[in-house]
Amino acid sequence: MAKEVTNREDNYSLWYNNLVIKADLAENSAVRGCMVIKPYGYAIWEKMQHTLDKMFKDTGHVNAYFPLFIPKSFFSKEAAHVEGFAKECAVVTHYRLRNSSDGKGIEVDPDAKLEEELIVRPTSETIIWNTYKNWIQSYRDLPILCNQWANVVRWEMRTRLFLRTAEFLWQEGHTAHATRGEAVEETMRIIHIYEDFAKNWLGIPVLVGLKTESERFAGALDTYCIEGLMQDGKALQVGTSHFLGQNFARAFDVQFTTKEGKLEYVWATSWGVSTRLMGALIMAHSDNNGLVLPPKIAPVQVVIVPIFKGEEELKAMLEKCGFIKQEIQKRGITVKIDDRDNLRSGFKFAEHELKGIPVRLALGPRDLQNGTIEVARRDTLEKQVLPQTDIADYVEKLLDEIQLNIYQKALKFRDDNSYIVDTYDDFKMQIEKGGFILAHWDGTLETEALIKEETKATIRCIPLEGDMEAGKCMVTGKPSKQRVVFARAY
């Protein structure tokens, strides 16, 4: 193998870190908790961005850009919001450095202290609603459907590449509406866009549901989420969409004149997905050979490897590879020829597997004679020798099949690891094995906190679909409207 990756079964956490580093996705930087996203990792992120961006635009959203910095006083305006975010903020206090007195370096210039400290945005509700105040006067100014692609900073103490970093990249949508109904509709529209994207692009089946009060976004009335199940049986929150009610409009005094001439506060939503999607993608599908990428999100979908000895053989081979590449490219598929002359084919194969390239075509001297080609698929690691004729058509269909297979495998894994549990004893036993547990809960913060303390499991969501039957809380026996989903989570 090109670069060794720890076995997933031996140490899942180390396997994940190994994979991120060795597949050249990202690495830790010299700045605590901040990562460098390497070109291959960034190329995957760009594919995610382009896809989501189109989905947002197709539903009437536009992009904009708001400042990186937020005046400290803005945070105090929404009480729940400040509680949620003040504890983990990077704070800018000065705007200049100077040569240090010992002449050996530079130091902060004490004369350049800001009158009011600036917070590096952990999320942008406050600065955006302060801006919307000037944009909104009448119902004719609504809705506002803005999104921004940006970096944000949350000073996390324990960080992990992609899953939890001090700085991360994300998109944050911030919409303003004339009615509660429209805002709720928008909140739902977005969570279903996220679901669609996770399922049909990333190949990750997700549960769509409502967060409990304790897991809600700081400042929201309702937080909807999509939750995925990783291969170690832990849940990962993949995206969230918040119905903010009139909280931020009140905090920043954003009112509008209705058609009827009345003055009312504006209704709001916000929603986001981040580079955490990269973590989800890696953990949901990869194996001990490396990444497994769904074709729709793979920067390189097909790699062609000529196997040759000497210049003469290479020349004939490259001509054939070039022809096949062209045929495949015509179908809108991204193909690369790996003709590096300093590496053995075995090494190359291992590297392509490590990087999760969905389809590998290999062409040896015998293939050249026989008009055949070896086709290897990354998801199942199966190989076949096929005639070169119609290989492009075959590859096109194969990519669709791989996309579907990756999803179905993940779906089967989730189904196999979802349990209906009725007693707290069973719950405690089951939670040790990982997976989603559907159980009844009495709806109180106390019971939720108790379960979390005793089992480290949290309520991932109150699902919107599936079994809606009422029952009794597994802990207190009090009435429960429907089963909720528990898991240990990232």
Place this chain on the structure above:
Amino acid sequence: MAKEVTNREDNYSLWYNNLVIKADLAENSAVRGCMVIKPYGYAIWEKMQHTLDKMFKDTGHVNAYFPLFIPKSFFSKEAAHVEGFAKECAVVTHYRLRNSSDGKGIEVDPDAKLEEELIVRPTSETIIWNTYKNWIQSYRDLPILCNQWANVVRWEMRTRLFLRTAEFLWQEGHTAHATRGEAVEETMRIIHIYEDFAKNWLGIPVLVGLKTESERFAGALDTYCIEGLMQDGKALQVGTSHFLGQNFARAFDVQFTTKEGKLEYVWATSWGVSTRLMGALIMAHSDNNGLVLPPKIAPVQVVIVPIFKGEEELKAMLEKCGFIKQEIQKRGITVKIDDRDNLRSGFKFAEHELKGIPVRLALGPRDLQNGTIEVARRDTLEKQVLPQTDIADYVEKLLDEIQLNIYQKALKFRDDNSYIVDTYDDFKMQIEKGGFILAHWDGTLETEALIKEETKATIRCIPLEGDMEAGKCMVTGKPSKQRVVFARAY
């Protein structure tokens, strides 16, 4: 008119600010020196991004992402670099807020002081070369051709929307090479990509040249630039490409093993364009009616305005407009129908002019009868009534013509405002009228500084093309290798 804009001739600076605000491109935020880029402004920026990004990728570059923060100590490692940037940095000193003792707000938690302060990146050479150290061992690891799209912060004291803001968006390329020759070649490749983009997309003719030592990027051996001439006769630096030599490789100890087994320092370039391009675009072409956008960079290229009274008329009209829209869209052109029912056509026309939409089609009741349509072009404000037949073909050609005309108009303006001057007296007189002045200079820092002090003119560049004849410095009479370009600049 929809919204009044100050006349360009009366107050160029106010005209510019008016235009940025009233065409909904950007506005000042609550954070000193930081702007909000509004959806329409951001849509133009996105078109610029997509075009440049493709140009970079077509020449072998890849995107990546490096941390927002740079440890303070990194800055001291390259002497010239720290001199250039330390004076204008946002400094993060703390990572937490807490409730203030008076219970009324929040304050910086003194217990959460960082051991080493972090600088919000003003540019990323230092953090990137610290990273490259781990990426580069052998000549086989080279070249590295990374670009990043990011926000950066430079604490400017006097800010102006798009032209000079504390936070701005940009791309920064950072490449690593095995030889001086390759790095120089890359520096030139990029400056010509920028030239191509400015000329053929933004419609701005630019001079390509070398910066003098005093105007060079802090840490570079050579800085190449493209310089545009704005309508008030002032120059604007539109983009720069730096040959960094081995400065950053030495500062961060980045060496590689050559093919021959020797250890050598890596050669570097860096290059960038920013949201300042928006300022250039606005100032180069716009007029007293508002923006004039080259079609290739306009978010909406054609707007169709139905002129109607009452529901019945509107219905027939919209059907026809829809058909024309479809025909135009088929040609890959972005079209919108403006069917807002609460605004008069005159108001709409003024708004479309303000926003610089290249072509406006208007359809009135008489047109519906006669099978005609009114075509208005933004660049010349000319109107024509044409048959509806083949209107899509006509519009397609018209857009090309407008793109060319905007460029040629700007080129003529530059030519009309470029002067060859041989004496310092003439220079002093001429500089008051604005424009580019080509004059001989003795190549010394002293003369350059004297001219700047006495006339506020700087050497914009030592041009790479044009008259290369030697002469005598207009100030000192000492020998000069070629004329250089002076101007007052933004």
